[in-house]
Amino acid sequence: MVSSVNQTRSASSYGVARAPEFLRDLADHVASIISTRTTLDDLTALELGREAAERIAQVYGGVRIRIPTGSWNGRVSCFRLADRDISIYRMYNGRNWRDVCAAYHISRSTLFRVVRAVHAALHHLNTS
DSSP: HHHEEEEEEEGGGTTTTTTTTHHHHHHHHHHHHHHHHHSOHHHHHHHHHHHHHHHHHHHOOOOOOOOOOETTTTEEEEOOOOHHHHHHHHHSSSSSHHHHHHHHOOOOOOOHHHHHHHHHHHHHHHHO
């Protein structure tokens, strides 16, 4: 795995020692995904992870950004809908909000936020 590459080569040989911690972590996460999902060797995965982090730094460097945890402005990420949110959306029929809220231990406002978000995400996926 990628950690073995980190042990055999010093981070400074890749210029990573001076990189901000966030970019190092990002490069490591990308490298980990590449090495587990492809047949590329760990060194290539590490280089691609670093390249991805560098590209993100070039594009977004100096900009304060907030990385959402799953929903943003009431919309669920189009990459992945949480299983729980889909279950809530399917269970809700427009009139049974008390039952849904009790089953999932959520407030009424959370129910409506989830329903709006899943509906918007599904609409976006169907129109893309």
